[in-house]
Amino acid sequence: MRQFDVAVVGAGAAGLSLTHRLAASNRAAGRRLGIALVEPPPGPARPPERTWCYWERGVGRWDPVLAARWERLAVVGADGRRRVHRTAPFSYKMLRSRDFEKYVAATAVEGVTVLRATVAEVADGAERAVVRAVDGAGAPVEIAATWVFDSRPAAPPPGRTALLQHFRGWFARTPHDAFDPSGAVLMDLRTPQPARGVSFGYVLPLSPREALVEYTEFTREALDTPAYEAALRDYTGRVLKLREVEVTAAEQGAIPMTDARFPTRAGRRVFRIGAAGGATRPSTGYTFSGIQRQTAAVARALERGAEPVPPTPHRRRHLAMDAVLLRALDTGRVDGAAFFTRLFDRTPLPAVLDFLDGPSHPLRELAIGLRAPVAPMALTAAECALRRRPRVRPRG
Secondary structure (H helix, E strand, C coil), rough: CEEEEEEEEEHHHHHHHHHHHHHHHHHHCCCCCCEECCCCCCCCCCCCCCCCEEEEEEECCCCCCEECCCCCCEECCCCCCCEEECCCCCEEEEHHHHHHHHHHHHHHCEEEEEEEEEEEEEECCCCEEEEEEEEECEEEEEEEEEEEEECCCCCCCCCCEEEEEEEEEEEEEECCCCCCCCCCEEEEEECCCCCCCCCEEEEEECCEEEEEEEEEECCCCCHHHHHHHHHHHHHHHHHHHCCCCCEEEEEEEEEEEEEEHHHHHHHCCCCCCCCHHHHCCCCCCCCHHHHHHHHHHHHHHHHHHCCCCCCCCCCCCHHHHHHHHHHHHHCCCCCCHHHHHHHHHHHHHHHHHHHCCCCCHHHHHHHHHCCCHHHHHHHHHHHHHHCCCCCCCCCC
């Protein structure tokens, strides 16, 4: 059986980010940490192409392969009023999974062995864990590692509130200039609103004639593809006034938005990272930035020779505030479109981005909270405090 120091299971954003950081650490330290990246072979087990967006200050690790970046974001209220915000000191960035994968494959080579196999089992052990898989030809693959980081999607644990951020997007092309590539539309709330939750359009221009246009909902249930297609036709036609649209590609997904707790420890030698390890920010569905904080912490721990337990990349008070917002949307106590319109109308966008990314000051967060509908949010906060979250015991 082949032996490794680290096995990374899954080659999505979390698995590849960790592999890239560990290879860079090998290169910088001149060491040879043995890393196995176990990814599915070509076929139905591989995830479809995806687009990730995030914001950060200055130059970032993935800037060489960005599809686009913007310094201005717009929020359009249900009343049609357009509020354009500068993002400084942040930039809003877009990354395509295919470019990300190629970049990691080309640059994360020091100490990395790629095994193309579908993982069937990760068995914990006292000194090592064992990963059992099957390759594309049906042959068994078995490796052992001191530490295993499992990034495969998992069903979220039970929480008090469970919504989905679900969406379908078109990569749209028009015969005439229709988009402004100098800025993106973060939320366009002129879409028909559900009874509970919120819906909105999302426009990421790539050129004057090309953009990723998404229809998104924060609700309990995802739609079927025909319903998303109808919503996109309505949004591009009625709202954006686009009469001729060529759809060159599409992507669809659903991201859990829940106040459940995600243990990162799955055994003595096995950990979860990425969405399965709590990297998703519950109130927004954004995951990529959380993945970067989590995988950076793991890489630093391994450099020190410490136990590399992945941290939950969001502060407790932020998760508590997110739980209140999710509950308020789910119960219908707050009107989702009105809430987000008011939030971005009364709060500078950089302050909101700072809060959503984690490092904001409590006094600034209090100021943001006071701009929300106080009575329904206070009632919901009290309800969340009284309602116990189902307990999930981490192993190990």
